[in-house]
Amino acid sequence: MIFVGIDIGSTASKVVVRGDVSSEFVMPTGWSSKETAKIIKDALLNDNIDVESNDVIVGATGYGRVAVDFADYVVTEITCHGLGGYEIAGKDCTIIDIGGQDTKIIKIENGIVTDFLMNDKCSAGTGKFVEIMANRLGVDINDLFNMAMTGQILPISSLCTVFAESEIINYIGEGRSRKDIAAGVVDSVAGKVAQLFGKFANSEYVILTGGLSSNKYFADSVSKKIRIPVNTSEYGRFAGALGAARNAEKKYNKERNGADS
Structure with a gap:
Protein backbone atom coordinates (compact mmCIF):
# COMPACT_ATOMS: atom_id res chain seq x y z
CA MET A 1 0.00 0.00 0.00
CA ILE A 2 0.99 3.62 -0.58
CA PHE A 3 -0.24 6.45 1.64
CA VAL A 4 -0.11 10.02 0.34
CA GLY A 5 -0.43 13.10 2.52
CA ILE A 6 -1.25 16.43 0.86
CA ASP A 7 -1.09 19.69 2.77
CA ILE A 8 -2.36 22.58 0.65
CA GLY A 9 -1.39 25.71 2.52
CA SER A 10 -2.16 29.31 1.64
CA THR A 11 1.39 29.85 0.34
CA ALA A 12 2.94 26.43 -0.33
CA SER A 13 1.65 22.90 -0.83
CA LYS A 14 3.51 19.92 0.56
CA VAL A 15 3.22 16.26 -0.42
CA VAL A 16 4.53 13.22 1.45
CA VAL A 17 4.41 9.64 0.17
CA ARG A 18 4.86 6.73 2.57
CA GLY A 19 4.46 2.96 2.32
CA ASP A 20 5.94 0.82 -0.44
CA VAL A 21 7.66 3.99 -1.71
CA SER A 22 8.80 7.08 0.15
CA SER A 23 9.21 10.63 -1.16
CA GLU A 24 8.17 14.24 -0.63
CA PHE A 25 8.01 17.48 -2.55
CA VAL A 26 6.81 21.07 -2.16
CA MET A 27 5.36 23.56 -4.63
CA PRO A 28 3.70 27.00 -4.58
CA THR A 29 -0.05 26.85 -4.00
CA GLY A 30 -0.76 29.60 -6.52
CA TRP A 31 -4.12 31.29 -6.90
CA SER A 32 -6.25 28.12 -7.08
CA SER A 33 -6.11 25.23 -4.62
CA LYS A 34 -8.14 23.11 -7.02
CA GLU A 35 -5.63 23.68 -9.82
CA THR A 36 -2.79 22.93 -7.42
CA ALA A 37 -4.45 19.66 -6.44
CA LYS A 38 -4.62 18.66 -10.11
CA ILE A 39 -0.93 19.49 -10.61
CA ILE A 40 -0.08 17.36 -7.57
CA LYS A 41 -2.17 14.49 -8.93
CA ASP A 42 -0.33 14.66 -12.26
CA ASN A 54 -7.03 0.94 -4.76
CA ASP A 55 -3.44 0.57 -3.59
CA VAL A 56 -3.04 4.32 -3.04
CA ILE A 57 -4.78 6.03 -0.10
CA VAL A 58 -4.78 9.84 0.07
CA GLY A 59 -5.21 12.12 3.06
CA ALA A 60 -5.62 15.88 2.61
CA THR A 61 -5.24 18.76 5.03
CA GLY A 62 -4.47 22.47 5.07
CA TYR A 63 -6.14 25.65 3.91
CA GLY A 64 -7.17 24.09 0.56
CA ARG A 65 -7.88 20.53 1.69
CA VAL A 66 -11.45 20.51 0.36
CA ALA A 67 -10.07 21.14 -3.13
CA VAL A 68 -8.41 17.70 -3.15
CA ASP A 69 -11.41 15.92 -4.65
CA PHE A 70 -9.52 12.63 -4.98
CA ALA A 71 -8.69 12.42 -1.26
CA ASP A 72 -9.96 9.39 0.66
CA TYR A 73 -9.77 11.32 3.94
CA VAL A 74 -9.93 15.08 4.62
CA VAL A 75 -8.59 16.02 8.04
CA THR A 76 -8.09 19.23 10.03
CA GLU A 77 -4.71 20.91 10.21
CA ILE A 78 -4.40 20.58 13.98
CA THR A 79 -4.76 16.78 13.86
CA CYS A 80 -2.30 16.40 10.99
CA HIS A 81 0.32 18.82 12.30
CA GLY A 82 0.08 17.08 15.65
CA LEU A 83 0.67 13.64 14.14
CA GLY A 84 3.45 14.85 11.87
CA GLY A 85 5.16 16.93 14.53
CA TYR A 86 5.06 14.04 16.98
CA GLU A 87 6.70 11.73 14.46
CA ILE A 88 9.40 14.29 13.63
CA ALA A 89 10.12 14.94 17.32
CA GLY A 90 9.98 11.25 18.21
CA LYS A 91 8.34 12.06 21.53
CA ASP A 92 5.75 14.23 23.24
CA CYS A 93 6.32 17.87 22.46
CA THR A 94 4.85 21.30 21.88
CA ILE A 95 4.73 22.30 18.23
CA ILE A 96 5.07 25.87 16.97
CA ASP A 97 3.81 25.90 13.40
CA ILE A 98 4.37 29.12 11.45
CA GLY A 99 1.98 29.01 8.51
CA GLY A 100 1.27 31.49 5.74
CA GLN A 101 -2.05 32.62 7.20
CA ASP A 102 -1.77 31.68 10.85
CA THR A 103 0.47 30.43 13.63
CA LYS A 104 -0.50 27.37 15.65
CA ILE A 105 0.74 26.10 19.01
CA ILE A 106 -0.08 22.41 19.49
CA LYS A 107 0.50 20.40 22.67
CA ILE A 108 1.17 16.66 22.27
CA GLU A 109 0.87 14.36 25.29
CA ASN A 110 0.97 10.58 25.11
CA GLY A 111 1.13 10.90 21.33
CA ILE A 112 -2.12 12.85 20.91
CA VAL A 113 -3.20 16.50 20.71
CA THR A 114 -4.35 17.69 24.13
CA ASP A 115 -4.45 21.45 23.59
CA PHE A 116 -3.83 24.09 20.90
CA LEU A 117 -4.08 27.79 20.11
CA MET A 118 -4.20 29.73 16.84
CA ASN A 119 -3.65 33.42 16.23
CA ASP A 120 -5.85 35.74 14.18
CA LYS A 121 -5.33 35.67 10.41
CA CYS A 122 -4.68 39.43 10.53
CA SER A 123 -1.93 39.00 13.09
CA ALA A 124 1.61 40.08 12.25
CA GLY A 125 3.02 36.78 13.58
CA THR A 126 2.69 34.71 10.41
CA GLY A 127 4.82 33.62 7.48
CA LYS A 128 2.90 35.92 5.15
CA PHE A 129 3.90 38.90 7.27
CA VAL A 130 7.58 37.97 6.84
CA GLU A 131 7.08 37.61 3.08
CA ILE A 132 5.33 40.99 2.78
CA MET A 133 8.01 42.74 4.82
CA ALA A 134 10.79 41.12 2.80
CA ASN A 135 9.13 42.38 -0.39
CA ARG A 136 8.83 45.85 1.11
CA LEU A 137 12.59 45.79 1.80
CA GLY A 138 13.33 44.55 -1.71
CA VAL A 139 14.82 41.19 -0.64
CA ASP A 140 13.75 37.56 -0.36
CA ILE A 141 12.99 35.88 2.96
CA ASN A 142 16.43 34.30 3.31
CA ASP A 143 18.11 37.66 2.74
CA LEU A 144 15.83 39.26 5.32
CA PHE A 145 16.96 36.79 7.98
CA ASN A 146 20.61 37.16 6.97
CA MET A 147 20.35 40.93 7.33
CA ALA A 148 18.51 40.63 10.65
CA MET A 149 21.40 38.66 12.16
CA THR A 150 23.66 41.74 12.02
CA GLY A 151 21.06 44.43 12.64
CA GLN A 152 19.90 46.34 15.70
CA ILE A 153 16.24 45.70 16.51
CA LEU A 154 13.78 48.47 15.66
CA PRO A 155 10.48 48.02 17.52
CA ILE A 156 7.40 47.03 15.50
CA SER A 157 4.39 46.99 17.80
CA SER A 158 1.32 46.61 15.56
CA LEU A 159 -0.64 43.34 15.72
CA CYS A 160 -2.08 43.88 12.24
CA THR A 161 0.03 43.29 9.13
CA VAL A 162 -1.29 46.45 7.44
CA PHE A 163 -0.40 48.72 10.35
CA ALA A 164 2.92 46.95 10.90
CA GLU A 165 3.78 47.62 7.27
CA SER A 166 3.05 51.30 7.89
CA GLU A 167 5.64 51.24 10.67
CA ILE A 168 8.15 49.74 8.24
CA ILE A 169 7.37 52.43 5.66
CA ASN A 170 7.97 55.09 8.28
CA TYR A 171 11.34 53.58 9.16
CA ILE A 172 12.28 53.49 5.48
CA GLY A 173 11.26 57.14 5.16
CA GLU A 174 13.49 58.02 8.11
CA GLY A 175 16.42 56.39 6.31
CA ARG A 176 16.85 53.59 8.84
CA SER A 177 19.15 50.68 7.96
CA ARG A 178 17.55 47.72 6.20
CA LYS A 179 19.44 45.43 8.58
CA ASP A 180 17.87 47.14 11.58
CA ILE A 181 14.40 47.02 10.03
CA ALA A 182 14.88 43.32 9.20
CA ALA A 183 15.94 42.66 12.80
CA GLY A 184 12.77 44.43 13.95
CA VAL A 185 10.62 42.29 11.65
CA VAL A 186 12.08 39.02 12.97
CA ASP A 187 11.86 40.21 16.57
CA SER A 188 8.24 41.24 16.03
CA VAL A 189 7.22 37.83 14.68
CA ALA A 190 9.11 36.05 17.47
CA GLY A 191 7.36 38.27 20.00
CA LYS A 192 3.91 37.49 18.60
CA VAL A 193 4.70 33.77 18.73
CA ALA A 194 5.88 34.12 22.34
CA GLN A 195 2.64 35.86 23.31
CA LEU A 196 0.63 33.02 21.82
CA PHE A 197 2.89 30.47 23.52
CA GLY A 198 2.22 31.85 27.02
CA LYS A 199 -0.10 29.10 28.33
CA PHE A 200 2.37 26.42 27.19
CA ALA A 201 5.26 27.82 29.23
CA ASN A 202 5.74 24.52 31.09
CA SER A 203 6.61 22.64 27.89
CA GLU A 204 9.72 20.47 28.07
CA TYR A 205 10.43 19.94 24.36
CA VAL A 206 9.48 22.40 21.62
CA ILE A 207 9.85 21.99 17.86
CA LEU A 208 9.33 24.45 15.03
CA THR A 209 7.35 23.40 11.94
CA GLY A 210 6.17 25.26 8.85
CA GLY A 211 8.11 27.30 6.32
CA LEU A 212 10.57 28.67 8.90
CA SER A 213 11.18 25.31 10.58
CA SER A 214 14.83 25.01 9.52
CA ASN A 215 15.74 28.63 10.27
CA LYS A 216 17.96 28.46 13.34
CA TYR A 217 18.17 32.23 13.75
CA PHE A 218 14.39 32.50 13.98
CA ALA A 219 14.21 29.49 16.30
CA ASP A 220 16.82 31.11 18.56
CA SER A 221 14.86 34.39 18.51
CA VAL A 222 11.73 32.57 19.70
CA SER A 223 13.78 30.59 22.26
CA LYS A 224 14.96 33.82 23.89
CA LYS A 225 11.37 35.07 24.12
CA ILE A 226 9.84 31.91 25.63
CA ARG A 227 12.99 30.87 27.55
CA ILE A 228 12.79 27.32 26.24
CA PRO A 229 15.03 25.83 23.52
CA VAL A 230 13.20 25.61 20.18
CA ASN A 231 14.36 22.73 17.98
CA THR A 232 14.56 23.00 14.21
CA SER A 233 14.17 20.35 11.51
CA GLU A 234 14.77 20.35 7.76
CA TYR A 235 11.69 18.15 7.52
CA GLY A 236 9.51 20.43 9.65
CA ARG A 237 7.74 22.06 6.70
CA PHE A 238 6.31 18.64 5.80
CA ALA A 239 4.72 18.03 9.23
CA GLY A 240 1.15 18.59 8.02
CA ALA A 241 1.54 16.40 4.94
CA LEU A 242 3.28 13.69 6.97
CA GLY A 243 0.44 13.78 9.48
CA ALA A 244 -2.13 13.54 6.68
CA ALA A 245 -0.38 10.44 5.32
CA ARG A 246 -0.18 8.83 8.76
CA ASN A 247 -3.80 9.69 9.52
CA ALA A 248 -4.89 8.13 6.22
CA GLU A 249 -2.91 5.01 7.06
CA LYS A 250 -4.49 4.74 10.52
CA LYS A 251 -8.02 5.24 9.23
CA TYR A 252 -7.54 2.82 6.35
CA ASN A 253 -6.16 0.10 8.62
CA LYS A 254 -8.92 0.64 11.17
CA GLU A 255 -11.63 0.36 8.52
CA ARG A 256 -9.99 -2.69 6.95
CA ASN A 257 -9.60 -4.45 10.29
CA GLY A 258 -13.20 -3.65 11.10
CA ALA A 259 -14.33 -5.15 7.80
CA ASP A 260 -12.17 -8.24 8.32
CA SER A 261 -13.68 -8.82 11.74
Whole structure:
Protein backbone atom coordinates (compact mmCIF):
# COMPACT_ATOMS: atom_id res chain seq x y z
CA MET A 1 0.00 0.00 0.00
CA ILE A 2 0.99 3.62 -0.58
CA PHE A 3 -0.24 6.45 1.64
CA VAL A 4 -0.11 10.02 0.34
CA GLY A 5 -0.43 13.10 2.52
CA ILE A 6 -1.25 16.43 0.86
CA ASP A 7 -1.09 19.69 2.77
CA ILE A 8 -2.36 22.58 0.65
CA GLY A 9 -1.39 25.71 2.52
CA SER A 10 -2.16 29.31 1.64
CA THR A 11 1.39 29.85 0.34
CA ALA A 12 2.94 26.43 -0.33
CA SER A 13 1.65 22.90 -0.83
CA LYS A 14 3.51 19.92 0.56
CA VAL A 15 3.22 16.26 -0.42
CA VAL A 16 4.53 13.22 1.45
CA VAL A 17 4.41 9.64 0.17
CA ARG A 18 4.86 6.73 2.57
CA GLY A 19 4.46 2.96 2.32
CA ASP A 20 5.94 0.82 -0.44
CA VAL A 21 7.66 3.99 -1.71
CA SER A 22 8.80 7.08 0.15
CA SER A 23 9.21 10.63 -1.16
CA GLU A 24 8.17 14.24 -0.63
CA PHE A 25 8.01 17.48 -2.55
CA VAL A 26 6.81 21.07 -2.16
CA MET A 27 5.36 23.56 -4.63
CA PRO A 28 3.70 27.00 -4.58
CA THR A 29 -0.05 26.85 -4.00
CA GLY A 30 -0.76 29.60 -6.52
CA TRP A 31 -4.12 31.29 -6.90
CA SER A 32 -6.25 28.12 -7.08
CA SER A 33 -6.11 25.23 -4.62
CA LYS A 34 -8.14 23.11 -7.02
CA GLU A 35 -5.63 23.68 -9.82
CA THR A 36 -2.79 22.93 -7.42
CA ALA A 37 -4.45 19.66 -6.44
CA LYS A 38 -4.62 18.66 -10.11
CA ILE A 39 -0.93 19.49 -10.61
CA ILE A 40 -0.08 17.36 -7.57
CA LYS A 41 -2.17 14.49 -8.93
CA ASP A 42 -0.33 14.66 -12.26
CA ALA A 43 3.06 14.89 -10.55
CA LEU A 44 2.31 11.77 -8.53
CA LEU A 45 1.21 9.95 -11.67
CA ASN A 46 4.52 10.85 -13.29
CA ASP A 47 6.14 9.01 -10.37
CA ASN A 48 3.91 5.99 -11.07
CA ILE A 49 1.61 6.77 -8.14
CA ASP A 50 -1.98 6.66 -9.37
CA VAL A 51 -4.25 8.21 -6.74
CA GLU A 52 -7.23 6.47 -8.35
CA SER A 53 -5.71 3.05 -7.63
CA ASN A 54 -7.03 0.94 -4.76
CA ASP A 55 -3.44 0.57 -3.59
CA VAL A 56 -3.04 4.32 -3.04
CA ILE A 57 -4.78 6.03 -0.10
CA VAL A 58 -4.78 9.84 0.07
CA GLY A 59 -5.21 12.12 3.06
CA ALA A 60 -5.62 15.88 2.61
CA THR A 61 -5.24 18.76 5.03
CA GLY A 62 -4.47 22.47 5.07
CA TYR A 63 -6.14 25.65 3.91
CA GLY A 64 -7.17 24.09 0.56
CA ARG A 65 -7.88 20.53 1.69
CA VAL A 66 -11.45 20.51 0.36
CA ALA A 67 -10.07 21.14 -3.13
CA VAL A 68 -8.41 17.70 -3.15
CA ASP A 69 -11.41 15.92 -4.65
CA PHE A 70 -9.52 12.63 -4.98
CA ALA A 71 -8.69 12.42 -1.26
CA ASP A 72 -9.96 9.39 0.66
CA TYR A 73 -9.77 11.32 3.94
CA VAL A 74 -9.93 15.08 4.62
CA VAL A 75 -8.59 16.02 8.04
CA THR A 76 -8.09 19.23 10.03
CA GLU A 77 -4.71 20.91 10.21
CA ILE A 78 -4.40 20.58 13.98
CA THR A 79 -4.76 16.78 13.86
CA CYS A 80 -2.30 16.40 10.99
CA HIS A 81 0.32 18.82 12.30
CA GLY A 82 0.08 17.08 15.65
CA LEU A 83 0.67 13.64 14.14
CA GLY A 84 3.45 14.85 11.87
CA GLY A 85 5.16 16.93 14.53
CA TYR A 86 5.06 14.04 16.98
CA GLU A 87 6.70 11.73 14.46
CA ILE A 88 9.40 14.29 13.63
CA ALA A 89 10.12 14.94 17.32
CA GLY A 90 9.98 11.25 18.21
CA LYS A 91 8.34 12.06 21.53
CA ASP A 92 5.75 14.23 23.24
CA CYS A 93 6.32 17.87 22.46
CA THR A 94 4.85 21.30 21.88
CA ILE A 95 4.73 22.30 18.23
CA ILE A 96 5.07 25.87 16.97
CA ASP A 97 3.81 25.90 13.40
CA ILE A 98 4.37 29.12 11.45
CA GLY A 99 1.98 29.01 8.51
CA GLY A 100 1.27 31.49 5.74
CA GLN A 101 -2.05 32.62 7.20
CA ASP A 102 -1.77 31.68 10.85
CA THR A 103 0.47 30.43 13.63
CA LYS A 104 -0.50 27.37 15.65
CA ILE A 105 0.74 26.10 19.01
CA ILE A 106 -0.08 22.41 19.49
CA LYS A 107 0.50 20.40 22.67
CA ILE A 108 1.17 16.66 22.27
CA GLU A 109 0.87 14.36 25.29
CA ASN A 110 0.97 10.58 25.11
CA GLY A 111 1.13 10.90 21.33
CA ILE A 112 -2.12 12.85 20.91
CA VAL A 113 -3.20 16.50 20.71
CA THR A 114 -4.35 17.69 24.13
CA ASP A 115 -4.45 21.45 23.59
CA PHE A 116 -3.83 24.09 20.90
CA LEU A 117 -4.08 27.79 20.11
CA MET A 118 -4.20 29.73 16.84
CA ASN A 119 -3.65 33.42 16.23
CA ASP A 120 -5.85 35.74 14.18
CA LYS A 121 -5.33 35.67 10.41
CA CYS A 122 -4.68 39.43 10.53
CA SER A 123 -1.93 39.00 13.09
CA ALA A 124 1.61 40.08 12.25
CA GLY A 125 3.02 36.78 13.58
CA THR A 126 2.69 34.71 10.41
CA GLY A 127 4.82 33.62 7.48
CA LYS A 128 2.90 35.92 5.15
CA PHE A 129 3.90 38.90 7.27
CA VAL A 130 7.58 37.97 6.84
CA GLU A 131 7.08 37.61 3.08
CA ILE A 132 5.33 40.99 2.78
CA MET A 133 8.01 42.74 4.82
CA ALA A 134 10.79 41.12 2.80
CA ASN A 135 9.13 42.38 -0.39
CA ARG A 136 8.83 45.85 1.11
CA LEU A 137 12.59 45.79 1.80
CA GLY A 138 13.33 44.55 -1.71
CA VAL A 139 14.82 41.19 -0.64
CA ASP A 140 13.75 37.56 -0.36
CA ILE A 141 12.99 35.88 2.96
CA ASN A 142 16.43 34.30 3.31
CA ASP A 143 18.11 37.66 2.74
CA LEU A 144 15.83 39.26 5.32
CA PHE A 145 16.96 36.79 7.98
CA ASN A 146 20.61 37.16 6.97
CA MET A 147 20.35 40.93 7.33
CA ALA A 148 18.51 40.63 10.65
CA MET A 149 21.40 38.66 12.16
CA THR A 150 23.66 41.74 12.02
CA GLY A 151 21.06 44.43 12.64
CA GLN A 152 19.90 46.34 15.70
CA ILE A 153 16.24 45.70 16.51
CA LEU A 154 13.78 48.47 15.66
CA PRO A 155 10.48 48.02 17.52
CA ILE A 156 7.40 47.03 15.50
CA SER A 157 4.39 46.99 17.80
CA SER A 158 1.32 46.61 15.56
CA LEU A 159 -0.64 43.34 15.72
CA CYS A 160 -2.08 43.88 12.24
CA THR A 161 0.03 43.29 9.13
CA VAL A 162 -1.29 46.45 7.44
CA PHE A 163 -0.40 48.72 10.35
CA ALA A 164 2.92 46.95 10.90
CA GLU A 165 3.78 47.62 7.27
CA SER A 166 3.05 51.30 7.89
CA GLU A 167 5.64 51.24 10.67
CA ILE A 168 8.15 49.74 8.24
CA ILE A 169 7.37 52.43 5.66
CA ASN A 170 7.97 55.09 8.28
CA TYR A 171 11.34 53.58 9.16
CA ILE A 172 12.28 53.49 5.48
CA GLY A 173 11.26 57.14 5.16
CA GLU A 174 13.49 58.02 8.11
CA GLY A 175 16.42 56.39 6.31
CA ARG A 176 16.85 53.59 8.84
CA SER A 177 19.15 50.68 7.96
CA ARG A 178 17.55 47.72 6.20
CA LYS A 179 19.44 45.43 8.58
CA ASP A 180 17.87 47.14 11.58
CA ILE A 181 14.40 47.02 10.03
CA ALA A 182 14.88 43.32 9.20
CA ALA A 183 15.94 42.66 12.80
CA GLY A 184 12.77 44.43 13.95
CA VAL A 185 10.62 42.29 11.65
CA VAL A 186 12.08 39.02 12.97
CA ASP A 187 11.86 40.21 16.57
CA SER A 188 8.24 41.24 16.03
CA VAL A 189 7.22 37.83 14.68
CA ALA A 190 9.11 36.05 17.47
CA GLY A 191 7.36 38.27 20.00
CA LYS A 192 3.91 37.49 18.60
CA VAL A 193 4.70 33.77 18.73
CA ALA A 194 5.88 34.12 22.34
CA GLN A 195 2.64 35.86 23.31
CA LEU A 196 0.63 33.02 21.82
CA PHE A 197 2.89 30.47 23.52
CA GLY A 198 2.22 31.85 27.02
CA LYS A 199 -0.10 29.10 28.33
CA PHE A 200 2.37 26.42 27.19
CA ALA A 201 5.26 27.82 29.23
CA ASN A 202 5.74 24.52 31.09
CA SER A 203 6.61 22.64 27.89
CA GLU A 204 9.72 20.47 28.07
CA TYR A 205 10.43 19.94 24.36
CA VAL A 206 9.48 22.40 21.62
CA ILE A 207 9.85 21.99 17.86
CA LEU A 208 9.33 24.45 15.03
CA THR A 209 7.35 23.40 11.94
CA GLY A 210 6.17 25.26 8.85
CA GLY A 211 8.11 27.30 6.32
CA LEU A 212 10.57 28.67 8.90
CA SER A 213 11.18 25.31 10.58
CA SER A 214 14.83 25.01 9.52
CA ASN A 215 15.74 28.63 10.27
CA LYS A 216 17.96 28.46 13.34
CA TYR A 217 18.17 32.23 13.75
CA PHE A 218 14.39 32.50 13.98
CA ALA A 219 14.21 29.49 16.30
CA ASP A 220 16.82 31.11 18.56
CA SER A 221 14.86 34.39 18.51
CA VAL A 222 11.73 32.57 19.70
CA SER A 223 13.78 30.59 22.26
CA LYS A 224 14.96 33.82 23.89
CA LYS A 225 11.37 35.07 24.12
CA ILE A 226 9.84 31.91 25.63
CA ARG A 227 12.99 30.87 27.55
CA ILE A 228 12.79 27.32 26.24
CA PRO A 229 15.03 25.83 23.52
CA VAL A 230 13.20 25.61 20.18
CA ASN A 231 14.36 22.73 17.98
CA THR A 232 14.56 23.00 14.21
CA SER A 233 14.17 20.35 11.51
CA GLU A 234 14.77 20.35 7.76
CA TYR A 235 11.69 18.15 7.52
CA GLY A 236 9.51 20.43 9.65
CA ARG A 237 7.74 22.06 6.70
CA PHE A 238 6.31 18.64 5.80
CA ALA A 239 4.72 18.03 9.23
CA GLY A 240 1.15 18.59 8.02
CA ALA A 241 1.54 16.40 4.94
CA LEU A 242 3.28 13.69 6.97
CA GLY A 243 0.44 13.78 9.48
CA ALA A 244 -2.13 13.54 6.68
CA ALA A 245 -0.38 10.44 5.32
CA ARG A 246 -0.18 8.83 8.76
CA ASN A 247 -3.80 9.69 9.52
CA ALA A 248 -4.89 8.13 6.22
CA GLU A 249 -2.91 5.01 7.06
CA LYS A 250 -4.49 4.74 10.52
CA LYS A 251 -8.02 5.24 9.23
CA TYR A 252 -7.54 2.82 6.35
CA ASN A 253 -6.16 0.10 8.62
CA LYS A 254 -8.92 0.64 11.17
CA GLU A 255 -11.63 0.36 8.52
CA ARG A 256 -9.99 -2.69 6.95
CA ASN A 257 -9.60 -4.45 10.29
CA GLY A 258 -13.20 -3.65 11.10
CA ALA A 259 -14.33 -5.15 7.80
CA ASP A 260 -12.17 -8.24 8.32
CA SER A 261 -13.68 -8.82 11.74
